[in-house]
Amino acid sequence: MTTLTIYPDKDPANPDLVTSDPAEIAAALNKVGVLFERWKAGAELAANASHEDILAAYKAEVDRLSAAEGYQTIDVMRITPDNPNKQAIRTKFLDEHTHDEDEVRFFVEGSGAFYLHLGDKVYQVVCTRDDLLSVPAGTLHWFDMGPEPNFTCIRLFISPDGWVANFTGDKIASTIPAFGESVAA
Numbered sequence: 001m002t003t004l005t006i007y008p009d010k011d012p013a014n015p016d017l018v019t020s021d022p023a024e025i026a027a028a029l030n031k032v033g034v035l036f037e038r039w040k041a042g043a044e045l046a047a048n049a050s051h052e053d054i055l056a057a058y059k060a061e062v063d064r065l066s067a068a069e070g071y072q073t074i075d076v077m078r079i080t081p082d083n084p085n086k087q088a089i090r091t092k093f094l095d096e097h098t099h100d101e102d103e104v105r106f107f108v109e110g111s112g113a114f115y116l117h118l119g120d121k122v123y124q125v126v127c128t129r130d131d132l133l134s135v136p137a138g139t140l141h142w143f144d145m146g147p148e149p150n151f152t153c154i155r156l157f158i159s160p161d162g163w164v165a166n167f168t169g170d171k172i173a174s175t176i177p178a179f180g181e182s183v184a185a
Helices: 022-031 051-057 059-069 086-093
Strands: 003-008 017-019 035-038 073-079 103-118 121-128 131-135 140-144 150-157
Touching (some): 017 022, 051 059, 059 103
Antiparallel strands (some): 003 017, 003 121, 103 131
């Protein structure tokens, strides 16, 4: 289930907000300049859908967003629990970083959590099927796909280089509950 949890960065055991209401999630994220939308595929996807099938199912939405924002490179990322490199892939995204362009992800299946470090708050956005999240360039954040990752998402980039991170060296990601963990009571 799509969920937004807003943690005080110095007191993550006491979240300020926990909601699964898509309208409330969109409103809270919009206030801090983050785009959140819900999309629906134009066709039902088979369990073994190819990357081409996935892009075709969401062509109208991807084309609309690409035209509006100038995205040039579009790909599909699929990570499953049987991936032998899942831990290395997970670790790659777990440290706080920024990008020189927006990080845009549309979840086709499964789930993963984006953590946005905005001021003295950390916004954990657990994205699931049909969620589009656009994190503005320069935003401090990290991504956690969990210990048994299982998701497919469409990624949109302006640069042909794709995903390029500028790591901050801040260890805040280790102080906030990881994806799949609950806050201690």
